[in-house]
Amino acid sequence: xxxxxxxxxxxxxxxxxxxxxxxxxxxxxxxxxxxxxxxxxxxxxxxxxxxxxxxxxxxxxxxxxxxxxxxxxxxxxxxxxxxxxxxxxxxxxxxxxxxxxxxxxxxxxxxxxxxxxxxxxxxxxxxxxxxxxxxxxxxxxxxxxxxxxxxxxxxxxxxxxxxxxxxxxxxxxxxxxxxxxxxxxxxxxxxxxxxxxxxxxxxxxxxxxxxxxxxxxxxxxxxxxxxxxxxxxxxxxxxxxxxxxxxxxxxxxxxxxxxxxxxxxxxxx
Amino acid sequence: xxxxxxxxxxxxxxxxxxxxxxxxxxxxxxxxxxxxxxxxxxxxxxxxxxxxxxxxxxxxxxxxxxxxxxxxxxxxxxxxxxxxxxxxxxxxxxxxxxxxxxxxxxxxxxxxxxxxxxxxxxxxxxxxxxxxxxxxxxxxxxxxxxx
Amino acid sequence: xxxxxxxxxxxxxxxxxxxxxxxxxxxxxxxxxxxxxxxxxxxxxxxxxxxxxxxxxxxxxxxxxxxxxxxxxxxxxxxxxxxxxxxxxxxxxxxxxxxxxxxxxxxxxxxxxxxxxxxxxxxxxxxxxxxxxxxxxxxxxxxxxxx
Numbered sequence: 001x002x003x004x005x006x007x008x009x010x011x012x013x014x015x016x017x018x019x020x021x022x023x024x025x026x027x028x029x030x031x032x033x034x035x036x037x038x039x040x041x042x043x044x045x046x047x048x049x050x051x052x053x054x055x056x057x058x059x060x061x062x063x064x065x066x067x068x069x070x071x072x073x074x075x076x077x078x079x080x081x082x083x084x085x086x087x088x089x090x091x092x093x094x095x096x097x098x099x100x101x102x103x104x105x106x107x108x109x110x111x112x113x114x115x116x117x118x119x120x121x122x123x124x125x126x127x128x129x130x131x132x133x134x135x136x137x138x139x140x141x142x143x144x145x146x147x148x149x150x151x152x153x154x155x156x157x158x159x160x161x162x163x164x165x166x167x168x169x170x171x172x173x174x175x176x177x178x179x180x181x182x183x184x185x186x187x188x189x190x191x192x193x194x195x196x197x198x199x200x201x202x203x204x205x206x207x208x209x210x211x212x213x214x215x216x217x218x219x220x221x222x223x224x225x226x227x228x229x230x231x232x233x234x235x236x237x238x239x240x241x242x243x244x245x246x247x248x249x250x251x252x253x254x255x256x257x258x259x260x261x262x263x264x265x266x267x268x269x
Numbered sequence: 270x271x272x273x274x275x276x277x278x279x280x281x282x283x284x285x286x287x288x289x290x291x292x293x294x295x296x297x298x299x300x301x302x303x304x305x306x307x308x309x310x311x312x313x314x315x316x317x318x319x320x321x322x323x324x325x326x327x328x329x330x331x332x333x334x335x336x337x338x339x340x341x342x343x344x345x346x347x348x349x350x351x352x353x354x355x356x357x358x359x360x361x362x363x364x365x366x367x368x369x370x371x372x373x374x375x376x377x378x379x380x381x382x383x384x385x386x387x388x389x390x391x392x393x394x395x396x397x398x399x400x401x402x403x404x405x406x407x408x409x410x411x412x413x414x415x416x
Numbered sequence: 417x418x419x420x421x422x423x424x425x426x427x428x429x430x431x432x433x434x435x436x437x438x439x440x441x442x443x444x445x446x447x448x449x450x451x452x453x454x455x456x457x458x459x460x461x462x463x464x465x466x467x468x469x470x471x472x473x474x475x476x477x478x479x480x481x482x483x484x485x486x487x488x489x490x491x492x493x494x495x496x497x498x499x500x501x502x503x504x505x506x507x508x509x510x511x512x513x514x515x516x517x518x519x520x521x522x523x524x525x526x527x528x529x530x531x532x533x534x535x536x537x538x539x540x541x542x543x544x545x546x547x548x549x550x551x552x553x554x555x556x557x558x559x560x561x562x563x
Contacts, residue, residue, distance in 0.1 A: 014282060
C-alpha cells in the first residue's frame with residue numbers, strides 16, 4: 001500500500017490555553033477510517049496502520065505517518081504559514097507610505113487635517129508590539145497581532161483588555177511515548193519547501209512486524225499572550241496529548257494466483 | 270453605545286466553525302456522509318456535537334461567526350459554495366483573506382431567542398464541478414433552547 | 417545481459433481521476449523500464465516490450481502520497497476484445513486486501529511473436545460508487561525469445 005497516513009491534530013487553542021490542558025481541546029482526524037481507524041475527530045484516535053509481510057517474515061511495505069497541526073482559534077491551515085508575517089510587512093509598508101505622503105505634503109494637506117493627528121493615526125494602526133518572554137523575537141511574525149480575518153490589530157483596541165487575535169499556530173515539538181520507546185515508530189522532522197508547513201513537518205516510519213496497539217505522545221507548544229510590566233509578550237506553553245496506533249500485518253499474496261508467482265493468465269493463441 | 274461603554278465592554282472572540290472535508294472519500298462515494306467533520310471554538314460556551322456533522326454551536330446576540338474549510342488531504346481543494354440559514358438569525362457572507370485567494374464566510378447573530386436553528390453548507394470539492402451539501406444539518410443554538 | 421525483470425508503473429492523480437470520473441486526460445500515466453523497445457510511455461497506451469520467461473510486475477503510485485490507489489485487477493483481453501474471466505488470485509475485496517496483492521507474473525513462451533496483447537487495468541481509489549476506474553488500452557508485446 002503506497003498511501004501515507006495523514007493525521008490532522010486540531011487544537012482549540014483559546015480553550016487549551018485557558019484550561020491549561022489539551023484534554024478535551026484536541027481533535028484528531030486521519031485518512032485511514034476505511035481501514036479501521038476508530039475515534040475520528042475525537043481526542044482519542046486509534047489510527048489503523050496496515051502492514052504486509054512476505055512469507056519469510058520480512059516487512060513488505062513501508063507505512064509512513066505524517067502529522068499536521070491546526071488551530072481552531074487561528075486563521076486556517078489553507079493560508080501559508082508565513083501569512084502572518086506577510087500581512088505585518090504589507091501593513092508596515094502602507095504605514096511608511098502614509099508617512100511618506102505626510103512628509104511630501106509638508107504638513108499642508110487639508111484633507112488629512114492636522115499632521116499630528118495623522119501621525120497619531122499611523123502610530124495607532126501600526127499595531128501594538130509584542131515581545132517574547134526571553135526579550136527577543138522567536139518568531140518575527142509574532143511581533144504584531146493579527147485578527148481572525150487577516151487584519152493587523154491596531155494599538156488602540158489592544159488597550160481595552162485582551163485583544164481578539166489569531167493565535168500563532170501551535171507547533172508540534174516532539175513525538176515520544178510507548179510507540180517511540182518500543183521502536184515501533186521512528187519519528188523525525190523533515191524539511192519541506194512547502195510554504196504551508198513553514199519548512200518542517202513530522203513524519204515517522206512504522207515497524208509493522210510487531211502487531212498491537214501502542215500509544216504515543218505529541219508535545220505541542222502554544223503561545224499565550226500575557227501582560228507584564230514591559231508590555232505584552234508571548235509566553236510559550238508546552239502541553240502534551242496521547243493518541244494510539246493499531247498496527248497489523250497480513251501476508252502478501254500474488255494478485256494473479258492468490259499464492260506465489262505463476263505465469264501471466266494470457267489467452268491461448 | 271457611547272465611547273466609554275465601548276472601552277469597557279470586552280470584545281468577544283468570533284466563534285470559528287471549521288469544516289474538515291475528506292476530499293477523496295467524498296469524491297469516491299459521492300457524499301459527505303462519514304467524510305465531513307465539524308468543529309467550533311465554543312465548546313466551553315456550550316456547543317455540542319464536536320467532530321460530527323451535526324455540530325450544535327451555542328451563540329448569543331452579537332456573536333460573530335466565522336466558517337472555514339480544511340481538507341484531510343493537505344494538497345486537495347475544497348471550499349464553501351453556500352450557507353443557507355434563516356436570514357432572520359444571521360446572513361452569512363463570503364469574504365477573502367486579504368492578500369490571498371482563501372475564502373471565509375462570516376455572519377453576526379441577530380437575536381438571542383433563536384432556539385435551535387438548523388442550516389446547510391454546500392461545498393465545492395476537488396478540481397472539478399463536484400458540489401455536495403452537509404448530509405445532516407448542523408445548527409446554531411441560543412437563548413432558551415432545550416438543547 | 418538479458419533483463420530478467422520488467423516493471424510497469426502507473427502514476428495516478430487520484431483526486432483528478434475521481435473528480436473527472438476517468439483515468440484518461442492525463443490523470444494516469446503508465447511507463448516501464450523495459451530495454452526492448454516499449455512504446456507509448458507516459459500515456460495510457462503503453463505497450464510494454466518483453467521476452468518469454470521475464471517477470472513482469474505492475475505497481476501503482478499516487479501523485480499525492482496521502483491519497484489511496486490500488487490495483488483491483490489486471491485482465492488480459494481475449495481475441496473478441498473481452499476481458500478473460502477472473503483468475504484465481506483476484507479477490508473482489510477492497511482496501512486492505514487489495515493493498516496486499518503483488519501483481520507479478522512470468523511471461524509465458526506461448527506469447528512469443530504474437531501481436532500486442534491488450535489488458536484491462538482496473539484501479540480502486542478509496543471505496544464507493546465512483547471508486548473503480550479502468551483503462552483497456554495498455555498492452556504487452558512479447559518478442560521471440562533468444563534460446
